[in-house]
Amino acid sequence: MERTSDVIVVGAGIVGSVLAYLLAHSGRSVRMLDRGLSGGEASGARAGLLTTVAEGSGKGPYLDLSVQGLAEMRTIIQQLEEETGIDCWLECHPLYRIATNEQERDMMFALYQERRQLGGQEEWLEPEQVRREQPLLSPRVTGAMRSPQEYHVTPGLLLKAVLQAARQRGVLVQENTAVTAFLTEGQRVIGVAAGMEHYYAEHVILANGAWSPELLKLVGIDLPVTPLRGQMLVVSLAGFALPCLINTARGYLVPKKDGRIVVGATQEHAGFAKEITVAGITHLLKVLSAVPALVQARIHDTFVGLRPMSSDGMPLIGPLPGWEGLHVATGHAQHGILLSGITGRMMTAYLNGEDPGELWRHFQVQRVLTCKAETEV
Ligand SMILES: Cc1cc2nc3c(=O)[nH]c(=O)nc-3n(C[C@H](O)[C@H](O)[C@H](O)COP(=O)(O)OP(=O)(O)OC[C@H]3O[C@@H](n4cnc5c(N)ncnc54)[C@H](O)[C@@H]3O)c2cc1C
Structure with missing residues (x-):
């Protein structure tokens, strides 16, 4: 050989x-x-998620890398689809980054102002506007930053x-x-x-x-470089389609083409223990509560992975x-x-x-x- x-x-x-x-x-x-x-x-x-705003991608060179990274991934995915005939489910949805208390609202509003200063297209929504646009969201929402279009793919x-x-x-x-x-x-x-x-x-x-x-x-x-553990749930609810991406202070909800919704993700320093834990699932259920109807959802799958995190x-x-x-x-x-x-x-x-x-x-x-x-x- x-x-x-x-x-x-x-x-x-x-x-x-x-x-x-x-x-x-x-x-x-x-x-x-x-x-x-x-x-x-x-x-x-x-x-x-191929978004530069969910999970806070920072600013400066890291934000620039994320922006270039998105453009690069869109090109590569198109090229891969042409070369292989495999549809990677690259999709685009509005993203609502929601706050559910005053402290989160202050943080989110500061982030919104920062994004606008950087030339971003985000809008700030007061609770009644959020409810009008997305009535499926929890009535506990105290404000939201809406990003008009963010991409995601099915990895x-x-x-x-x-x-x-x-x-x-x-x-x-x-x-x-x-x-x-x-x-x-x-x-x-x-x-x-x-x-x-x-x-x-x-x-x-x-x-x-x-x-x-x-x-x-x-x-x-x-x-x-150390492992940063992430746990995730995949759920679905018959007759229910999530029309947007949702990001809370604890995690996110991502709708997929087959109607399933990915609920992620924990961020834990737990060494190399690749385990789904009660604490992890409890955390994810709190994320899921951003959309109260999903309490009836069926759990399809759970995932856990160790992200490589530099110092x-x-x-x-x-x-x-x-x-x-x-x-x-x-x-x-x-x-x-x-x-x-x-x-x-x-x-x-x-x-x-x-x-x-x-x-x-x-x-x-x-x-x-x-x-x-x-x-x-
Ligand atoms: C729950 C969760 C949700 C996430 N969501 C997103 C998201 O929405 N968007 C996003 O951009 N990122 C997301 N990430 C982060 C992303 O998944 C990671 O950053 C990415 O997968 C890291 O890829 P990698 O190839 O560096 O590492 P890995 O996927 O861990 O691959 C490393 C590979 O190296 C192999 N390996 C290790 N040691 C050896 C050896 N000695 N010899 C040979 N092979 C070896 C392993 O078997 C493994 O296959 C998420 C991560 C998690 C856990």
């Missing part, structure tokens, strides 16, 4: 898969290894499309293959080992989410200082679906010797890194 490629991508979540696809699209030969099934971790437990379909398109472009996808070590020559990484198997490449990119620090310890790098909450995209040929694309926390396209685009440009764009420098790894002097492999 030929075990040499231009690039090895470690991790077949959404970040690794989109990156592998874009690299292959640019003409590079790519091998992608995952220790489980592709999409089997955080990328398999997600709502698919399971997106992953299916991106993996198929990647394979069509020659990406070798190897599941159930855990990377256990790096192959090195001096300070250059020349490949990876997966048990007894050795794979060689000019570049190795770690896109293995919350598990990136585990591998980087092997080369003396202490990457500050400053922003993604880490680029080369790892001290090593040639070793790169990382992780730390996307709550926005890995939204940011997978722009991340893949930047990394692809960088590896191909092109300009990754001005924004890229804000997401370099150096800013959070403490490198040990000695390295062992």
Whole structure:
């Protein structure tokens, strides 16, 4: 078996898969290894929001990255749909970011003003206007910020499309293959080992989410990325269609094309315990109470995933200082679906010797890194 490629991508979540696809699209030969099934971790437990306002995407470079990320994802999804014939359920709805007490109202109103100053299209609605526009919302609403159109996608379909398109472009996808070590020559990484198997490449990119620090310890790098647990519910109610996206201070409701509604998500520091908990479900039921009719809804499914969260909450995209040929694309926390396209685009440009764009420098790894002097492999 030929075990040499231009690039090895470690991790077949959404970040690794989109990156592998874009690299292959640019003409590079790519091998992608995952220790489980592709999409089997955080990328398999997600709502698919592609919005720059839900869950507060901050401002400055992070907001700029989110805005570029949305444009990139819309282009990539269209391209994937054309190449594979798979409909990813990219949809657009108005988003109501609702407050249910005075404190939340003050926070929401401040956010609304900030968004307007940044040129956003959001509107502020008083409680009676909210009730008129969306009578299905709880009468406890004390105000809302309405965003006229926000996008979302169905990540399971997106992953299916991106993996198929990647394979069509020659990406070798190897599941159930855990990377256990790096192959090195001096300070250059020349490949990876997966048990007894050795794979060689000019570049190795770690896109293995919350598990990136585990591998980087092997080369003396202490990457500050930790798991941020998210739990989610999927519900539906016969004869009921949610006409909008809803965001509360605790979470969100996202309507899907098949009538199901995704209720997400908790944000918990619980280590690597990938568990659905009573506290998590209780939290999600409070989110769901934004639409009182849904108390009668049927629960279809529950999901839990571990988001990769960096120490400053922003993604880490680029080369790892001290090593040639070793790169990382992780730390996307709550926005890995939204940011997978722009991340893949930047990394692809960088590896191909092109300009990754001005924004890229804000997401370099150096800013959070403490490198040990000695390295062992
Ligand atoms: C409940 C929930 C809701 C979310 N909702 C949204 C949303 O609406 N919009 C949005 O943009 N984002 C959302 N996110 C965040 C998003 O899902 C993550 O940011 C994203 O999935 C991270 O993708 P990833 O590819 O970096 O990591 P992962 O999907 O975790 O993939 C990492 C992969 O690496 C593999 N791996 C680990 N170690 C090794 C190894 N040693 N060798 C080989 N493979 C290895 C794992 O098996 C895994 O498949 C949500 C997350 C959760 C949990």
